[in-house]
Amino acid sequence: MKSETENSNEIDELSDKISGLKTQDAKHNNLQETQSDVKLIRIHDDEPVLSVTTFEELNLHPDVQKGVYEMGFTRPSKIQAKALPLLLRPQNMIGQSQSGTGKTAAFVLTMLSRIDLNLKAPQALCLAPSRELARQIMVEARKMGKYTPVTTAEAIRDSSNNNRDRNTIFKEAQLIVGTPGTVLDLIKRHIIDKKNIKIFVLDEADNMLNQQGLGDQSIKVKNLMPKDCQIVLFSATYEDSVREFAGRFAPHANEFRLKIEEMSVKNIKQFYMDCTDEEHKLKVLSELYSILTIHQSIIFVERRDSADRIAKRMTDLGHKVIDLHGGLSTTERDEVMDGFRKGSAKVLISTNVIARGIDVMQVNLVINFDIPVKRNEDNKIVADPDTYLHRIGRTGRFGRKGIAINLVSDNYSWKNLRSIQEYFERDITQIKLDDWDHVETFLKNEIKALDAA
Numbered sequence: 023m024k025s026e027t028e029n030s031n032e033i034d035e036l037s038d039k040i041s042g043l044k045t046q047d048a049k050h051n052n053l054q055e056t057q058s059d060v061k062l063i064r065i066h067d068d069e070p071v072l073s074v075t076t077f078e079e080l081n082l083h084p085d086v087q088k089g090v091y092e093m094g095f096t097r098p099s100k101i102q103a104k105a106l107p108l109l110l111r112p113q114n115m116i117g118q119s120q121s122g123t124g125k126t127a128a129f130v131l132t133m134l135s136r137i138d139l140n141l142k143a144p145q146a147l148c149l150a151p152s153r154e155l156a157r158q159i160m161v162e163a164r165k166m167g168k169y170t171p172v173t174t175a176e177a178i179r180d181s182s183n184n185n186r187d188r189n190t191i192f193k194e195a196q197l198i199v200g201t202p203g204t205v206l207d208l209i210k211r212h213i214i215d216k217k218n219i220k221i222f223v224l225d226e227a228d229n230m231l232n233q234q235g236l237g238d239q240s241i242k243v244k245n246l247m248p249k250d251c252q253i254v255l256f257s258a259t260y261e262d263s264v265r266e267f268a269g270r271f272a273p274h275a276n277e278f279r280l281k282i283e284e285m286s287v288k289n290i291k292q293f294y295m296d297c298t299d300e301e302h303k304l305k306v307l308s309e310l311y312s313i314l315t316i317h318q319s320i321i322f323v324e325r326r327d328s329a330d331r332i333a334k335r336m337t338d339l340g341h342k343v344i345d346l347h348g349g350l351s352t353t354e355r356d357e358v359m360d361g362f363r364k365g366s367a368k369v370l371i372s373t374n375v376i377a378r379g380i381d382v383m384q385v386n387l388v389i390n391f392d393i394p395v396k397r398n399e400d401n402k403i404v405a406d407p408d409t410y411l412h413r414i415g416r417t418g419r420f421g422r423k424g425i426a427i428n429l430v431s432d433n434y435s436w437k438n439l440r441s442i443q444e445y446f447e448r449d450i451t452q453i454k455l456d457d458w459d460h461v462e463t464f465l466k467n468e469i470k471a472l473d474a475a
């Protein structure tokens with residue numbers, strides 16, 4: 023069993039290693055999130071619906087509250103203010119709010135609050151769609167639980183947990199964050215004992231319930247949970263079909279909904295550039311990075327091989343970039359992500375693997391090298407507005423400003439971007455490429471405006 027000191031050393035080490043990187047924490051005090059109002063559309067009882075304005079009103083354990091304040095959070099965000107009183111009752115929830123509005127803290131605080139510290143057994147379980155996101159949530163949980171002697175474990179493939187006795191770690195871990203396949207495997211092999219689990223969270227819930235592989239595994243994990251387990255689902259997007267299923271997955275849940283036109287974050291300015299082909303897109307990228315001083319940026323592509331190819335071409339053109347996709351080893355993935363968080367590379371080229379949830383405050387530019395697409399029910403490839411929203415949501419976090427630039431190069435990509443624009447009813451403005459001096463002045467002014475804001 024880990025002593026409190028060991029636990030705390032481990033937290034410090036991990037925070038330094040993975041997230042010490044979030045030097046921006048201290049700046050939280052000055053931030054005003056700009057999210058739309060989330061609307062509570064259903065509660066399952068007649069109790070009055072409370073919303074709080076301070077963390078004190080939530081009656082959190084003083085140690086948990088201390089952790090929250092140390093993270094620089096002075097007051098709850100809108101979704102936290104509305105969701106936490108219901109989550110702490112405890113009640114099931116299907117929560118929706120825009121990207122970067124603090125959903126993680128809402129469910130992490132609930133998980134920490136529900137744990138009986140005297141019981142050294144799994145009690146709070148959270149699933150996330152990628153190892154990068156699971157690791158990030160764990161960092162947030164360990165920071166928030168810094169003064170709470172809660173034992174934690176990451177259930178992801180080849181986790182550093184493996185260096186120690188896996189069985190003991192999972193036997194005693196009160197709070198577990200992992201990816202669905204690994205968690206399912208650990209439960210089936212009785213390495214994670216599920217019987218005391220009181221709260222089960224799906225982050226990026228629509229993705230976790232929808233995607234063939236993940237949906238199947240998440241449902242299997244959920245079916246293994248104790249009957250009275252609190253079910254909490256959070257995401258920025260819910261397609262209608264998923265929402266309907268979510269209602270069955272988390273019965274009698276309080277539900278927060280956003281209207282489609284409220285889903286995209288207003289402080290992310292969206293543009294597009296009309297290119298002729300992939301080669302032209304690469305030249306445009308190269309030009310953009312030569313003229314712009316960006317903090318950090320992410321370039322999203324559709325396929326793993328494109329990520330490698332574009333990274334190589336950008337490197338050949340003299341730019342320092344790194345790339346991340348599911349084809350890398352777990353060690354490589356962790357190194358790339360940690361390096362990006364530390365700021366050792368400014369440009370990350372990635373597939374959708376980090377489209378969701380990833381929170382790197384310094385990212386002020388997202389480029390869609392490929393417009394996101396998906397297969398619809400008829401197996402036809404169509405535009406994917408939800409993935410678009412998640413991708414551009416890697417910037418503009420918690421009230422910060424950001425720029426999203428879409429590169430289109432043919433009728434197909436243009437049509438897909440048009441349908442995304444129509445779906446969200448938001449302007450995506452063209453930046454003409456015929457005069458690069460103009461592009462430079464225009465974008466520099468946009469970035470200056472972001473920095474000043």
Ligand SMILES: Nc1ncnc2c1ncn2[C@@H]1O[C@H](COP(=O)(O)OP(=O)(O)OP(=O)(O)O)[C@@H](O)[C@H]1O
Pocket residue numbers: 050051053094095096097098099102119120121122123124125126127257258378379380381383415419420
């Ligand atoms: N109450 C708060 N005060 C200040 N900062 C906060 C607060 N809550 C969350 N944050 C910060 O806001 C950022 C965004 O939060 P988070 O990652 O939870 O967003 P999210 O809603 O889960 O976004 P996404 O939909 O992209 O997953 C994080 O850096 C987090 O630390």
